[in-house]
Amino acid sequence: MMGWLSEWWRGGSAVVEPATLRDAARLAQLHGASFARGWGEGEFESMIGERNTLVHRLRLGGKTIGFAVSRVGADEAEILSIAVDAAYRGRGLSRTLLMTHLGHLAGRGIRTIFLEVEENNQPARRLYERAGFTVVGRRERYYKQPNGEQLNALLMRRDLS
Numbered sequence: 001m002m003g004w005l006s007e008w009w010r011g012g013s014a015v016v017e018p019a020t021l022r023d024a025a026r027l028a029q030l031h032g033a034s035f036a037r038g039w040g041e042g043e044f045e046s047m048i049g050e051r052n053t054l055v056h057r058l059r060l061g062g063k064t065i066g067f068a069v070s071r072v073g074a075d076e077a078e079i080l081s082i083a084v085d086a087a088y089r090g091r092g093l094s095r096t097l098l099m100t101h102l103g104h105l106a107g108r109g110i111r112t113i114f115l116e117v118e119e120n121n122q123p124a125r126r127l128y129e130r131a132g133f134t135v136v137g138r139r140e141r142y143y144k145q146p147n148g149e150q151l152n153a154l155l156m157r158r159d160l161s
Helices: 002-010 021-034 041-049 093-107 122-130
Strands: 014-018 053-060 063-073 076-084 112-118 134-144 150-159
Touching: 014 093, 021 041, 021 053, 021 063, 021 076, 041 053, 053 076, 053 093, 063 093, 076 093, 093 122, 112 122, 122 150
Parallel strands: 076 112
Antiparallel strands: 014 053, 053 063, 063 076, 112 150, 134 150
C-alpha cells in the first residue's frame, strides 16, 4: 500500500515510449525551455515522421516531462537532443530516459552512439559518463548563445556492442 501511495504522491511511474505527432508541441516546449535555440513544433513533427530518427517521450503520470531524439545511419546513431523538464531534474529520470533510449537503439542494431555536449554542462556530462560515454573530441565555439557567446562542445561516444 505504501509503495502505491508513494508512487501516486510523486506523480506515478516514469514511462519511456515512442513519441507521436500529437507530442510535437509539448516536445518543442520542453526543448525551448532547455536550450538556447529551441526546435519548433514542425521540426519535431518532421523528426517523428522520419524513418531514420528515433524519438522517445518520457511520461510521469499523464504528463510528458522529457524526450530523447537520435538520428540513425547504418549501425551508428547520434543523439541529437535529450531533455527533462527542469521541475523533474535530479530524480534519476534522465538516466531512465537515456538508458531506455539506448536499449531501443541497440535493438535496431546500432553499435556506436555519438553525441555533442556543451563543455561546461556538468550535469549532462555526468549523465553521459555514467552511461558509458567517453570524450573523443572537442569542437571549439560550437554552441552559439543568444548573447553572442560561443561555447565549446565535447564529442562523446559509446559502443553498444
